[in-house]
Amino acid sequence: LMQVLKGAYEAFLGKEIDWTVTETAAPAGAPFAGSQETVLEESDIKFGYCTEFIIMLSKTFNIKQEMDFKAYLESIGDSIVVVADDDVVKVHVHTNDPGLAIQKALKYGALSNMKIDNMRLEHHEKVVKMAQKEQQEAAAAAPAEKKAAAFIAVSVGEGINAILKDLGVDYIIEGGQTMNPSTEDVLNAIEKVNAETVYVLPNNKNIILAANQAKYMTEDKKIVVIPTKTIAQGITAVINYVPDLSPEENEAAMTEAIETVRTGEVTYAVRDTVIDDHEIHQGDYMGIGDAGILAVGQAIETVTKDMIDSMMDEDMELISIYYGQETKEEDAAALRDKVAEKYPACDVELQYGGQPIYYYIVSAE
Known part of the structure; x- marks a missing residue:
């Protein structure tokens, strides 16, 4: 404030101002030389x-x-x-x-x-x-040491990010709440990984096109887009990667593996509507599957269990439940126990996903 008042006073007096900026060089060896x-x-x-x-x-x-x-x-x-x-x-x-x-x-x-x-x-x-x-x-x-292969995955939620990292994903594209990054975002990610072959996991059907566009725009690396439509499919794809196989063989194996995964996501309705013959009211909870609405109701646990029932068949062996940032761990654990009790022939896993919007993401395979 004093400097402002001093400047105003000197301007009032008509004082000539020297606008020359003199940069003081940091002494040789000084810490953070060149820092702003x-x-x-x-x-x-x-x-x-x-x-x-x-x-x-x-x-x-x-x-x-x-x-x-x-x-x-x-x-x-x-x-x-x-x-x-x-x-x-x-x-x-x-x-x-x-x-x-x-x-x-x-x-x-x-x-x-x-x-x-x-x-x-x-x-x-x-x-x-x-x-x-x-x-x-x-x-x-x-520059990082060049790898034979690297993985890029679109993700959301600190828990899911950590799971993908633990499985070997090299770069996470934060998709935001809607998980819709652009082609430019995918290109930037490709540029940041140093590998001969880069596998891209869109994990959302709306991003597959953007990922393929990035593939065609990249000339110095081999880009393999695995058409994963959900986070669960992306996790399965990474698990099924085999380092000894060629990129073509891995692409075929991972693409085949994700076809065995069924995914359900539990969220809430923002307005009244009718979808797939389901009458939905604002504030209702919805269980959304790969092909449409699987369950609707006013209780999260009930909707989630109904959704899982719709996803199951006699060939299913593993059920993975990822609970979101707005879901309490004890509620998720109670749901896991009830699902495990109903499907004793399946392994039921519970992990923290931390994803927004979706209370639960569930995969069955």
């Missing part, structure tokens, strides 16, 4: 404690007392801010002895909202974090 952020040495911090508090006035605090209080604070520190009201005084000061400021303030009333920060310690932590950031950026910029 100014880094001070700890020795440049004259007063080490940023001290803030509010005085709840119990005595008169007139202009003279305010000036005396400010003068005292200036004698023990800098960066003084004192804002007085009828009942309270807000105080900010940088000092090497916060106790002196506090003792002086106690003469005018009780204190509240006290906050003391060690600026030298904060400075040290900031320097360490900046060093770590530069190291990470340098590591990220370094």
Whole structure:
């Protein structure tokens, strides 16, 4: 504020302004040379404690007392801010002895909202974090060793992202709530993986076209698009990858494997409608399968169980349940137990997906 007022005053006086910008070069070997952020040495911090508090006035605090209080604070520190009201005084000061400021303030009333920060310690932590950031950026910029094959998958939800990473996916395209990244997003992902063959898992029927467009626009790598329409199919595709097979053989094997997966997703209706002969009201829960609506109701667990019943046949051996960010773990565990009880011949797995919008994503294979 003082700089603004100073500039306004000098402009009022008609003072000539020198607009030349002088860049000060960092000394050779100085940390973070070239960084846009100014880094001070700890020795440049004259007063080490940023001290803030509010005085709840119990005595008169007139202009003279305010000036005396400010003068005292200036004698023990800098960066003084004192804002007085009828009942309270807000105080900010940088000092090497916060106790002196506090003792002086106690003469005018009780204190509240006290906050003391060690600026030298904060400075040290900031320097360490900046060093770590530069190291990470340098590591990220370094070219990775070229691999024979790499996987790119469109995903949503921290749990599902982690599952895909654990299975060997090299790059996750965050699809957002609607999971609809663009061709450019896929191209950027392809550029960031260093591999001879890149397998792309769209995991959404709406993205398969974009993935294929990215494939045709890439010349320096072999791109294989596995037409996965759901997250569950994407997980199955990765599991069925065999490093010893050729890209063509893996494409055929993974494409065949995803055909055995049935997927259901539980979400809510945003408006009244009729779909697949199901009358749906706003706020109802819906179980959506590969080919349409499988279940509708007003209870999440009931809809999910009805949806799973519609997905099952006698050949199914594995049921995987991924619960979303709005679903409680205990509710998901209770659902898993009931499904396992009803289908004792199947392995029933429960994992945290963390996906938005969908309370559950369920696969049966």
